[in-house]
Amino acid sequence: MGGSFEFFDILLFAMFAAFLVYRLRSVLGKRTGHERQDRADAFLSPD
Structure with a gap:
């Protein structure tokens, strides 16, 4: 009897996850359109 309740509990948590x-x-x-287009230049230090 307790096994079916445990199965239902696991199934409920899996659905929630x-x-x-x-x-x-x-x-x-x-x-959203606010991303920078030049990702390669993001790590360059400004001179």
């Missing part, structure tokens, strides 16, 4: 990953990817993966 998948939802969080989906939301983080949708928010953090967006490009």
Whole structure:
């Protein structure tokens, strides 16, 4: 009897983790247009 409840608990936590990953990817993966275009020049020191 306790095994089925543990399975449901793990399934619920897995669904919650998948939802969080989906939301983080949708928010953090967006490009808003404010990124620098020249990434190679970002590490050069100004003279």
